[in-house]
Amino acid sequence: MNIVHDKTFDEERALYGSRDILVKNCSFDGPADGESAFKECSQIEVEHCFFNLRYPFWHDHRLKIQDSEMTQLCRAALWYSDHIEIDRTKLYGIKALRECREVKLRECDIVSPEFGWSVQGISMENCRAESEYFMMRSSGLHFRNVEMTGKYSFQYIEDAVFEHCRFDTKDAFWHAKNVVVRDCVVKGEYLAWYCQNVTFEDCQIIGTQPLCYCKGLKLVNCEMIDADLAFERSQVEAVITTPMISIKNPLEGKISVPSVGEIIRDIPEAEGEVVISRRPEEGEAE
Numbered sequence: 001m002n003i004v005h006d007k008t009f010d011e012e013r014a015l016y017g018s019r020d021i022l023v024k025n026c027s028f029d030g031p032a033d034g035e036s037a038f039k040e041c042s043q044i045e046v047e048h049c050f051f052n053l054r055y056p057f058w059h060d061h062r063l064k065i066q067d068s069e070m071t072q073l074c075r076a077a078l079w080y081s082d083h084i085e086i087d088r089t090k091l092y093g094i095k096a097l098r099e100c101r102e103v104k105l106r107e108c109d110i111v112s113p114e115f116g117w118s119v120q121g122i123s124m125e126n127c128r129a130e131s132e133y134f135m136m137r138s139s140g141l142h143f144r145n146v147e148m149t150g151k152y153s154f155q156y157i158e159d160a161v162f163e164h165c166r167f168d169t170k171d172a173f174w175h176a177k178n179v180v181v182r183d184c185v186v187k188g189e190y191l192a193w194y195c196q197n198v199t200f201e202d203c204q205i206i207g208t209q210p211l212c213y214c215k216g217l218k219l220v221n222c223e224m225i226d227a228d229l230a231f232e233r234s235q236v237e238a239v240i241t242t243p244m245i246s247i248k249n250p251l252e253g254k255i256s257v258p259s260v261g262e263i264i265r266d267i268p269e270a271e272g273e274v275v276i277s278r279r280p281e282e283g284e285a286e
Helices: none
Strands: 002-005 019-024 042-047 061-066 082-087 101-106 109-111 120-132 139-151 158-163 166-170 177-182 185-187 196-201 204-206 217-225 235-240 244-248 252-257 260-264 273-276
Touching: 244 252, 260 273
Parallel strands: 002 019, 019 042, 042 061, 061 082, 082 101, 101 120, 109 120, 120 139, 139 158, 139 166, 158 177, 166 185, 177 196, 185 204, 196 217, 204 217, 217 235, 235 252, 244 260, 252 273
Antiparallel strands: none
């Protein structure tokens, strides 16, 4: 493996088509403002590098990035690439990961709107992310110990598992399919509308109007905080461990809850069962 170290590159396609190289302590920055530094490369390792130019990793195969930084000017950093490992790296440019396959991120700091679109097979562990439209239309996700803030996350994702994560995000999991969320905190408005075959296990769910228009929805021993108008037109099996503000028009299934302020049934199709597990207090629905 050839080693490139302690250099600065600012020209167009600086290392285009490279094979089997280790790039260390290099900077991709400068007045020439060139883009696509590593386009069409394979077997590339990058360590302790600084990226301040556009589109550095497109159409790359077998890529490892460690202890590096991609600035806000490093937009669309990784596209159309596969078998990627990224460790302890800052990804701060918009659209940092798209149309990629087999990706692993560990201990990364992500500040990137539209991050992770249409990725197939991605794992993320011990990472922090701030984004909008995070991971849209991606599949094969496995996240563990990830903190994420932003809006419109995980829309249209499929085949995913989330464990020990914390998400503060509006409109999360819309149209998601075949997803398990386990031992997580999910805070935000309008959670998981139109989802299919989504299961929440031992989670804390916080926010207004969650889980509406769902099919095959399951909640197992979950807390629901500030939850009003929940489960509207959903097919749901749920065991809730905390009182709820209101439940509206569940279509099918069974919801077990300690207490609920109001059960709204104003359409004839609302045949879902609501079971109250303790005697209601004043102001709660029977």
